[in-house]
Amino acid sequence: MSASPMDMIRQDVQSMHAYAIQDSTGMVKLDAMENPYPLPPALQAGLGARLGAVAIHRYPGARIDELKQALVRYVDLPSGCGLMLGNGSDELISLLAMGCDLPGASILAPLPGFVMYAMSAQLQGLKFVGVPLTADFELDEAAMLAAMREHRPAVTYIAYPNNPTANLWNAETIRRLIVEATGFGGLVVIDEAYQPFSRHSWLDEIRAQPTANANVLLMRTLSKFGLAGVRIGYMIGPQALVHEIDKLRPPYNVSVLNAECALFALEHANVFAEQAAQIREQRTLLVETLTHLPGVKPFPSEANMVLVRVPDAQRSFDALKAQGILVKNVSKMHPLLTHCLRLTVGTPSENAQLIRALQTAL
Template sequence: MPLIENIIRPDVRALSAYHVPDSAGFVKLDAMENPYTLPEPLRAELGRRLADVAMNRYPVPSYAALKTKICDKLGVPAGFDVVLGNGSDELISIISIACAKPGAKVLAPMPGFVMYAMSARFAGLEFVGVPLKPDFSLDKEAMLAAIAQHKPVVTYLAYPNNPTGNLFNADDMVEIIRAVGDTGIVVIDEAYQPFAQSSFMPRLSEFSNIVVMRTVSKLGLAGIRLGYMAADAALLAEFDKVRPPYNVNVLTQAAAEFVLDHADVLDAQAENLRAERAKLATALQALPGIEVFPSAANFLLIRLAAGKNNADSVFSALLDRKVLIKNVGKMHPLLENCLRVTVSTPEENQLFLDALKASLAS
């Protein structure tokens, strides 16, 4: 179509849109969501709070009260502030826009979160992917060589990593942070921190070039779309310049402030999911022809042994049984024949296991 060719960048035309499958009627285990809702008394109180929100007014763009609550409740060190985003995706976009100097590059281990590369390309940045080792650990030497060669303005390290679920070696990460030095920033994406219980957030004061990015999505608030990142004050101020002024809506703000006052409920849910993760991993390991990778997130990555079963056929068989997980086998060569499943309630985990056994048998 001539109009499209005349107005849309060639690199954008070559991309595919981020696909979210229809999950209606399925046991939904594809998106790393917390399966638990708030207890009924809290839901009723939240409803009353939201009913009083002035939806006819713009949000207060400083979000001072919400940011203070996030810092107090979610472990941001004293003296550090946060910038808020409409989920982590917007924070990644903000970083890309702010750092998009001519010729600048973004670097990340692969396989990793797809939005690092997509957001970089949308902003006109070159993306450099460095393969992980076959066991999904960081290839530190390859990372250091790529940093020396490309001088990236942004390096992403997901901690734990998605879609593999593992925590990278912290000492290796520190070497990478120091190798980047003052030529770029290292964004440590801690989206799954509630399930890892390991964090670089307490180490913000050690490194002036790190940004620790998190989201409340995995805590059980995926629907309100709220992410936050903490860093040196001068660096945050630059990112704040390209943040849309009303990027967090008043309903999200009110819901987050209320739920953070009851963070103990979210913490208990995360503890339950960590326990269910161990049970599900054990059950999967007992099945023939399945390799289960260690996970510090709220999902498990599994690989099917070569043979009659492969990721495509088992994924399709699970769909036939109304169980939706993520087929990651074609995302990267290291993920060949791999599937990713969200850890859920005992009931949904059992439904998945039963469907998987039947799918393998068929």
């Protein structure tokens, strides 16, 4: 009997489900926390001209370093910190798991949270420890500290704000978790994917208290900035730490086209800042409107999404989809998310369509 090439693929990989991306053809797309605003026509033309001049016959070179320096200026990089690029935050998460793959190492994160934290641990053969949030989606500090003391995780992820709950956790609690991790040499990764929509950034903490944050890496993405299709993530932290993780990065992980798009966007950061301000304004209006719908409970949001609890998540999801509105049904991701949908904040027109469709669905 001949052997099958499938025998060469790990059984746990064969048992996994691939990351699901919903078909959004012809739909009002409110499922993936994207910026709903396209580039203005004049900037589209300007970007097209820039991309047309890119030397795509060459491997990425000095232009990547120019992007790094542009990001250093954009974030006002604190003294003593380094910055590295990733092909989106997903690659950075994978590189962290690879770099911390010591015998018996584990990765810890609150749940519900971003699925890639657990997936990166599994793919690297590391133990993943998930610690449930409280019923109101706050960090369970006692449970987090107990898990950290038991497992001494190499990496503890703190999403700030969290996905899919969209809330910022208590800063004092996070500070105490960082102190705990520092005691056994663990890294704490603050994931600020939704920073453009949040009232607070942990970068201010790093700048004000560098010694207290010596074990902290801060991760961001340009996806929520407005470049979801460009796939640029970056990570900030003490130079020595960033230097070691950067060794794992493939040499040409960021394409010249992606880098040029990002440079162009940073040159017009005011346009994206205005878009973020519009999204924050629309978020406030959307939450207020949702509050008055019978049977609907929206949760506080510091991101470009709103988590809502409805009487029947699957029924509401199906009814919205039938009306051409695509949202994310997160009700089966974790018991705390029972009957919950995640709604991306769209344009005023998209949000109005969402509300009308949700009223019909209910």
